[in-house]
Amino acid sequence: MIIQKKFNIILVVFLLMFSLAGIFNNSYAQGSEDLKQKNSSEPLEASIKLSQSQMLDMFLIEVSLRKNLSLQKLREAFVDVTPQLTAKQYITPPVGSRAKKNWLKYRQNALDPIRIEAGQKFWLANQEELIRIENTTGVPAALIVGILGIETNYGKNMGRFPVRDVLVTLAFDYPDTPNRIARSQMFNEQLSDLITFCSPTGLIDNPIQFKTCLTQPSSFAGAIGMPQFMPTSLLKFAKDGDKDGLIDLRNSASDAMASIANFLLQHGWMVNQPILIPVKTGTETLDTIRRIADGDPNPKWTLSQLKTMKIIDKIPSSNQAEDLALIVDLPIIDTKGIESVTYWVGLKNFEVITQYNRSFFYAMAVTEFGYTVASNLNPEQKNPVNRETLNSVKQEKPQSTNNDHPGHKRQKRQ
Numbered sequence: 001m002i003i004q005k006k007f008n009i010i011l012v013v014f015l016l017m018f019s020l021a022g023i024f025n026n027s028y029a030q031g032s033e034d035l036k037q038k039n040s041s042e043p044l045e046a047s048i049k050l051s052q053s054q055m056l057d058m059f060l061i062e063v064s065l066r067k068n069l070s071l072q073k074l075r076e077a078f079v080d081v082t083p084q085l086t087a088k089q090y091i092t093p094p095v096g097s098r099a100k101k102n103w104l105k106y107r108q109n110a111l112d113p114i115r116i117e118a119g120q121k122f123w124l125a126n127q128e129e130l131i132r133i134e135n136t137t138g139v140p141a142a143l144i145v146g147i148l149g150i151e152t153n154y155g156k157n158m159g160r161f162p163v164r165d166v167l168v169t170l171a172f173d174y175p176d177t178p179n180r181i182a183r184s185q186m187f188n189e190q191l192s193d194l195i196t197f198c199s200p201t202g203l204i205d206n207p208i209q210f211k212t213c214l215t216q217p218s219s220f221a222g223a224i225g226m227p228q229f230m231p232t233s234l235l236k237f238a239k240d241g242d243k244d245g246l247i248d249l250r251n252s253a254s255d256a257m258a259s260i261a262n263f264l265l266q267h268g269w270m271v272n273q274p275i276l277i278p279v280k281t282g283t284e285t286l287d288t289i290r291r292i293a294d295g296d297p298n299p300k301w302t303l304s305q306l307k308t309m310k311i312i313d314k315i316p317s318s319n320q321a322e323d324l325a326l327i328v329d330l331p332i333i334d335t336k337g338i339e340s341v342t343y344w345v346g347l348k349n350f351e352v353i354t355q356y357n358r359s360f361f362y363a364m365a366v367t368e369f370g371y372t373v374a375s376n377l378n379p380e381q382k383n384p385v386n387r388e389t390l391n392s393v394k395q396e397k398p399q400s401t402n403n404d405h406p407g408h409k410r411q412k413r414q
């Protein structure tokens with residue numbers, strides 16, 4: 001046993017040396033290409049490749065040592081992994097397939113009347129618990145209902161890919177993109193966290209249960225359950241809302257709701273502070289906003305600076321002058337094809353929502369959708385995103401100088 005462990009450690013050290021030499025990363029990069037016939041004229045180092053099954057086995061050896069889990073049981077639980085080629089395809093849509101971003105279109109899909117109705121039903125069925133969570137965490141019920149609706153329509157679309165197989169595919173056979181190594185590493189960590197989540201006692205007590213947990217359905221990217229948590233978030237933020245001793249984000253709405261609230265709270269949710277504030281109207285204001293809107297989801301302007309720049313009228317009574325905020329810019333293409341941009345000021349809570357999904361469209365959609373459901377059920381509920389304001393702050397883009405909009409230079413986000 002000791003000899004076996006020593007051998008394993010030597011093997012891991014050997015692999016790390018490969019990794020440092022760049023060969024390991026190169027083999028990550030090749031993915032399924034490994035299996036194809038190699039050209040005999042390729043340089044020697046390019047032919048030193050590890051197959052995906054070899055990489056997976058090394059990963060399992062490393063995990064077994066690090067987490068002190070039985071290697072044999074791990075291998076048994078991974079023996080029938082099937083590559084998820086559709087997931088691989090979905091993770092990186094082909095270049096040129098992306099339509100121009102249009103908030104109106106995104107918003108229309110998000111605020112689908114059927115989804116709104118489902119949100120109202122969900123709210124009424126879980127009212128007591130939503131109120132309790134809101135009262136104990138300060139995270140608004142509207143936002144929890146908003147996130148669950150946009151993520152999976154209350155559990156209707158939770159994905160159909162076995163999470164183990166998705167993560168193995170994306171960790172060891174990620175598509176050929178510039179960020180491939182970082183992404184492979186991220187999915188590698190997710191797979192490691194999935195194993196930890198599925199062996200909560202630190203042992204693989206029950207191989208069937210372990211494998212069922214590993215192969216539970218997920219999205220094509222490995223997100224699980226009603227709130228679509230990645231395994232790392234499952235480990236860090238998921239809660240047992242119904243206190244039955246299990247965390248089950250697929251079948252327990254209580255667990256899902258408590259987990260979302262905890263996620264937002266742990267990411268810095270500011271109780272009783274707004275999510276967004278409208279910007280002032282007027283040409284001068286819009287020119288200033290247009291100049292400083294760079295798509296950065298990190299708050300960097302103090303409210304006092306925004307007030308001085310005449311972007312906002314006043315600092316909300318719940319906030320301090322030195323609180324940081326960000327400019328939310330939402331590109332719009334109307335039915336006549338005219339392009340414009342709608343602007344908002346996002347506060348800390350807006351940034352917290354983008355931790356769930358780093359997209360301004362996403363954060364706006366869950367907010368507006370959640371509060372639409374809330375105000376349909378209770379007309380006194382204040383909706384922070386109201387249509388009048390939405391329409392009043394848009395600015396048409398000058399036809400000839402679209403490319404100088406700072407928003408065009410930002411990295412892919414929505």
Ligand SMILES: [Ca+2]
Nearest residue numbers: 240242244246
């Ligand atoms: Ca539970």
